[in-house]
Amino acid sequence: MPPSLLNWSPDAVVFDCDGTLMDTERHWQDARSRAFRAFGLLPPPGFAERAKGVHYVDCGRLMAEETHKPDLAPELTAALLEHFLSLVAEEPLTMPGAAEFVRLLAGRLPLAVASNCPRQVVEESLDRAGLLRYFDHVVVATVTPGEAPPPPSGDDGEAPEAVRPKPxxxxxxRAAQLCGVPPGAALAVEDSLTGVDSARRAGLRVLGVGPRPDHADARRADAWIPGLNSEEVLTWARARVPAPAPGSAPGRVNGGPR
Incomplete structure (x- = not known):
C-alpha cells in the first residue's frame, strides 16, 4: 500500500460484496454457464471478464446481445438470477481474509456494503456466512439498468431517492451518507473496475482487492492488494483504525433505507 493510504485513517469503510466479501464470482460464472446451456447457447470468448461486476440485468442483456439473441434478454436474466440464488444457497463462501478483516473493523467505525446484487442475495449470503450482523447498512440499487427513476410522489412532489447501479x-x-461521513472520509473496498469507477466517482478513496487488472482504469484505485488476508492491510487496520470503545457492540444492519 502506498504511503497516502498507509498514513490515512478512514471514518467509515464500505465494501463491495461479490468477489470482495463473498466468493460468488464463480457462482455467477456457473450461473451464466447454466443459463447459456438452458437456451442452447455458447458463452462468447472472454465473456466472464466482461461480465465481472456488471449488474445482473445488464449481464442478461449482454448475454443475449453477444449471442445474437436480443429477444431472449428477459428470459436469460431470469434464468441467471434463479441459478445464482440456488448456487449461493448451496455453498456460501467468503473470500480469503474477508471475515477476519470485517471482524477486526467491527465496532471501530461504521461499516456498510454497496452492491449491484439484489438485496435478497446480499443479505442472505452475508447472513449465512455469519457477517451480516457486523454491517450498519446495506445499500443496493433501487433502479435497474435502463429503468427510469420513479415519478414524483407525496405532497411535496419529490421523488424517492433513486439509487442507480455501479458504475x-x-x-x-448513499452508503457514505448513511454512515454519517463525507465521501472523502470513507474507504471503498472493491475487486472490479466497475466498482472502482463507482466508488471513485462518489468521492471515496478506493482499495482494490485481488489481481490488479491489466487495464489503465486500475489506476483509479489508490492501491491494490492480493487479498484481505494480506498482512499489510491487517497491520494497517490495527494501526490506523481506532480501537472500539469498551462495551461497544459490532455493527448491525439498521432499519429504513439501506
Whole structure:
C-alpha cells in the first residue's frame, strides 16, 4: 500500500460484496454457464471478464446481445438470477481474509456494503456466512439498468431517492451518507473496475482487492492488494483504525433505507 493510504485513517469503510466479501464470482460464472446451456447457447470468448461486476440485468442483456439473441434478454436474466440464488444457497463462501478483516473493523467505525446484487442475495449470503450482523447498512440499487427513476410522489412532489447501479456513484455515495461521513472520509473496498469507477466517482478513496487488472482504469484505485488476508492491510487496520470503545457492540444492519 502506498504511503497516502498507509498514513490515512478512514471514518467509515464500505465494501463491495461479490468477489470482495463473498466468493460468488464463480457462482455467477456457473450461473451464466447454466443459463447459456438452458437456451442452447455458447458463452462468447472472454465473456466472464466482461461480465465481472456488471449488474445482473445488464449481464442478461449482454448475454443475449453477444449471442445474437436480443429477444431472449428477459428470459436469460431470469434464468441467471434463479441459478445464482440456488448456487449461493448451496455453498456460501467468503473470500480469503474477508471475515477476519470485517471482524477486526467491527465496532471501530461504521461499516456498510454497496452492491449491484439484489438485496435478497446480499443479505442472505452475508447472513449465512455469519457477517451480516457486523454491517450498519446495506445499500443496493433501487433502479435497474435502463429503468427510469420513479415519478414524483407525496405532497411535496419529490421523488424517492433513486439509487442507480455501479458504475453510477449512487450506491457508494448513499452508503457514505448513511454512515454519517463525507465521501472523502470513507474507504471503498472493491475487486472490479466497475466498482472502482463507482466508488471513485462518489468521492471515496478506493482499495482494490485481488489481481490488479491489466487495464489503465486500475489506476483509479489508490492501491491494490492480493487479498484481505494480506498482512499489510491487517497491520494497517490495527494501526490506523481506532480501537472500539469498551462495551461497544459490532455493527448491525439498521432499519429504513439501506
Amino acid at each position: 453510477w456513484p449512487d450506491v457508494y455515495r
